[in-house]
Amino acid sequence: MKAYSLFLAMMAASATSAFGADKPNALAATPNLNNDVKQVVFGELWERKELNKRDRSLVTVTALVAQGQLLELPFQFTLALENGVKPQELAGAVTHIAYYSGISAAAEAEAVLARVFQEQGVELSSLALAQAKPVADAAAAKAQREVVLSMVGDVSPGLAHFSNTALNGDLWLRDDLTPRDRSLVTISALITQGNVEQIPVHVGKGIGNGLKPSEVGEVITQLAFYAGWPRAFSAAAAVKAMNLTD
Amino acid sequence: MKAYSLFLAMMAASATSAFGADKPNALAATPNLNNDVKQVVFGELWERKELNKRDRSLVTVTALVAQGQLLELPFQFTLALENGVKPQELAGAVTHIAYYSGISAAAEAEAVLARVFQEQGVELSSLALAQAKPVADAAAAKAQREVVLSMVGDVSPGLAHFSNTALNGDLWLRDDLTPRDRSLVTISALITQGNVEQIPVHVGKGIGNGLKPSEVGEVITQLAFYAGWPRAFSAAAAVKAMNLTD
Amino acid sequence: MKAYSLFLAMMAASATSAFGADKPNALAATPNLNNDVKQVVFGELWERKELNKRDRSLVTVTALVAQGQLLELPFQFTLALENGVKPQELAGAVTHIAYYSGISAAAEAEAVLARVFQEQGVELSSLALAQAKPVADAAAAKAQREVVLSMVGDVSPGLAHFSNTALNGDLWLRDDLTPRDRSLVTISALITQGNVEQIPVHVGKGIGNGLKPSEVGEVITQLAFYAGWPRAFSAAAAVKAMNLTD
Numbered sequence: 079m080k081a082y083s084l085f086l087a088m089m090a091a092s093a094t095s096a097f098g099a100d101k102p103n104a105l106a107a108t109p110n111l112n113n114d115v116k117q118v119v120f121g122e123l124w125e126r127k128e129l130n131k132r133d134r135s136l137v138t139v140t141a142l143v144a145q146g147q148l149l150e151l152p153f154q155f156t157l158a159l160e161n162g163v164k165p166q167e168l169a170g171a172v173t174h175i176a177y178y179s180g181i182s183a184a185a186e187a188e189a190v191l192a193r194v195f196q197e198q199g200v201e202l203s204s205l206a207l208a209q210a211k212p213v214a215d216a217a218a219a220k221a222q223r224e225v226v227l228s229m230v231g232d233v234s235p236g237l238a239h240f241s242n243t244a245l246n247g248d249l250w251l252r253d254d255l256t257p258r259d260r261s262l263v264t265i266s267a268l269i270t271q272g273n274v275e276q277i278p279v280h281v282g283k284g285i286g287n288g289l290k291p292s293e294v295g296e297v298i299t300q301l302a303f304y305a306g307w308p309r310a311f312s313a314a315a316a317v318k319a320m321n322l323t324d
Numbered sequence: 325m326k327a328y329s330l331f332l333a334m335m336a337a338s339a340t341s342a343f344g345a346d347k348p349n350a351l352a353a354t355p356n357l358n359n360d361v362k363q364v365v366f367g368e369l370w371e372r373k374e375l376n377k378r379d380r381s382l383v384t385v386t387a388l389v390a391q392g393q394l395l396e397l398p399f400q401f402t403l404a405l406e407n408g409v410k411p412q413e414l415a416g417a418v419t420h421i422a423y424y425s426g427i428s429a430a431a432e433a434e435a436v437l438a439r440v441f442q443e444q445g446v447e448l449s450s451l452a453l454a455q456a457k458p459v460a461d462a463a464a465a466k467a468q469r470e471v472v473l474s475m476v477g478d479v480s481p482g483l484a485h486f487s488n489t490a491l492n493g494d495l496w497l498r499d500d501l502t503p504r505d506r507s508l509v510t511i512s513a514l515i516t517q518g519n520v521e522q523i524p525v526h527v528g529k530g531i532g533n534g535l536k537p538s539e540v541g542e543v544i545t546q547l548a549f550y551a552g553w554p555r556a557f558s559a560a561a562a563v564k565a566m567n568l569t570d
Numbered sequence: 571m572k573a574y575s576l577f578l579a580m581m582a583a584s585a586t587s588a589f590g591a592d593k594p595n596a597l598a599a600t601p602n603l604n605n606d607v608k609q610v611v612f613g614e615l616w617e618r619k620e621l622n623k624r625d626r627s628l629v630t631v632t633a634l635v636a637q638g639q640l641l642e643l644p645f646q647f648t649l650a651l652e653n654g655v656k657p658q659e660l661a662g663a664v665t666h667i668a669y670y671s672g673i674s675a676a677a678e679a680e681a682v683l684a685r686v687f688q689e690q691g692v693e694l695s696s697l698a699l700a701q702a703k704p705v706a707d708a709a710a711a712k713a714q715r716e717v718v719l720s721m722v723g724d725v726s727p728g729l730a731h732f733s734n735t736a737l738n739g740d741l742w743l744r745d746d747l748t749p750r751d752r753s754l755v756t757i758s759a760l761i762t763q764g765n766v767e768q769i770p771v772h773v774g775k776g777i778g779n780g781l782k783p784s785e786v787g788e789v790i791t792q793l794a795f796y797a798g799w800p801r802a803f804s805a806a807a808a809v810k811a812m813n814l815t816d
Contacts, residue, residue, distance in 0.1 A: 299728030
């Protein structure tokens with residue numbers, strides 16, 4: 079346990095020094111990048127009104143967890159709390175990401191989150207187990223299960239089973255994150271990972287859950303910086319083909 | 325060397341505490357994820373009969389190496405040995421992954437594997453160099469070389485050269501892993517990385533090497549959890565289009 | 571700060587022992603991989619004349635930064651300096667990669683680069699801020715801005731804005747890296763990440779910036795080893811469809 083704490087202390091220390099955009103350029107190996115992060119990313123991107131800072135934090139944290147960027151995570155988890163993401167929501171987001179980016183990406187991030195919670199005075203014992211709410215529209219849920227079965231039931235019965243139980247029958251119904259936030263996190267994971275095929279379905283679902291098309295466009299803008307321009311352009315093309323308007 | 329050992333000790337320590345699904349929820353930053361790993365992943369997924377635990381370990385290790393998840397690797401390498409993957413096979417799998425996920429992903433994982441071997445009493449000096457067996461079907465091998473040349477010989481002569489020598493003319497012939505296991509590892513790497521274009525060719529080859537279509541379906545199920553749902557759905561669509569039956 | 575230095579010392583120590591291809595096989599957990607790296611990668615690939623070692627280093631560093639392979643980075647950053655990539659160019663490359671692979675991947679790599687610069691006696695204070703040169707062809711720049719607006723201006727106005735300002739109106743004009751090197755880095759990031767859709771545009775731009783089609787083919791060869799065979803084959807198919815000749 080001592081070694082483990084030391085590892086996390088290191089990550090926290092590296093986060094303090096390497097991110098946050100306040101390192102003097104004379105100490106930076108990449109002074110232009112430092113400048114860009116300061117002026118363009120924090121000076122301009124995060125201040126844009128098309129998406130609030132809380133949502134930007136959910137999007138950014140998703141990108142970092144999906145990409146396994148553990149060194150910057152302490153900084154961004156802390157910023158997320160500061161931007162109004164509640165501890166329970168942050169825990170819910172990491173759990174949600176587990177299903178869209180793999181449980182190991184989430185488990186590694188969980189170790190960082192535990193440390194950030196400790197530093198910020200969040201008691202782990204205060205984090206209640208989220209509960210799945212009853213399905214609101216039973217007919218729609220049944221239709222969704224049938225779509226899953228017809229899509230992958232023959233080729234991968236296990237995938238169909240867990241999609242209809244653990245994923246759609248439990249995770250998406252849990253009360254620690256709103257459906258809108260789940261869509262925000264899911265869409266961010268898809269864009270970050272280049273899962274272009276699934277973007278239209280989940281953007282459509284997100285609109286149904288209360289996301290505005292203009293917010294989706296700004297999620298893409300945020301991820302241009304945090305997942306790279308190519309992922310953003312591929313996502314923009316997929317969303318453009320949907321012809322949405324606010 | 326001391327610092328290096330320390331780094332590995334940290335990874336091992338973090339693995340013990342963060343993975344394995346036995347951390348009390350009161351100590352978890354993501355209690356639902358802990359619960360899901362315990363009940364759904366280890367309680368249900370790993371117990372399914374559609375794929376044995378040894379194969380599940382090969383699939384899971386491949387996903388972690390391909391995704392660079394070094395913190396969970398000590399736990400999964402150890403579990404793989406426990407599930408009957410032999411040390412020589414584990415070494416062969418990491419080497420195989422090097423060609424499908426990049427040599428640096430494999431080299432970073434090798435550092436973790438060396439530590440796990442030490443902890444489990446596997447002597448590194450006992451790991452013999454695998455040898456390439458003679459080609460069984462010379463005509464088929466010649467045909468394969470010609471396909472490679474016609475596909476990429478003009479645009480990237482170097483890629484064609486190394487495909488026909490290092491990859492198909494050496495790696496795939498080595499005696500430390502069966503062709504079936506090589507297909508299992510290759511297919512797992514492709515699904516994990518979202519290399520959808522190459523899935524049909526390698527699933528076809530895997531069937532020829534003894535994998536059953538139902539096993540391929542369960543590889544997809546396992547990877548839904550370890551590489552995320554979107555990769556699993558894209559893979560399922562690619563395999564479904566092949567119309568395979570056991 | 572002490573913990574941070576320790577973390578970097580560990581990475582450096584692990585790099586020395588795990589990469590560089592000179593570890594005796596008796597100490598390797600994957601003796602065949604060690605052999606392949608020694609004989610095929612360093613003995614053959616890096617010696618091929620189709621691409622010089624300086625360019626191979628830019629390509630390889632890009633792959634490692636894009637994939638977040640921080641443990642091998644100290645070795646490859648050092649090799650890049652040895653192969654003639656100037657410190658200012660290496661800083662410029664990492665900054666460029668930030669836009670194509672996400673700023674966090676670059677920020678994590680920056681921490682490693684700072685350490686390598688220190689070890690190699692490169693003064694951080696000697697790294698000047700690169701400056702954007704005036705646009706050479708104003709009409710072409712205007713046309714490019716209009717293409718961006720027509721592609722993504724409606725669906726993501728923010729993405730269009732930052733593409734036309736921070737990316738094309740600043741980064742690509744900076745004097746710390748030639749346009750040819752920027753194309754080399756961009757193409758390498760695209761291939762590594764599997765951004766197949768964007769490969770034709772950037773290979774076309776790269777040819778305009780002085781890259782030869784045969785060099786592009788050898789970039790693909792280099793990345794077969796450093797990003798894996800599937801990425802190389804997908805890239806080769808995309809470039810083949812362009813029908814280029816030297």
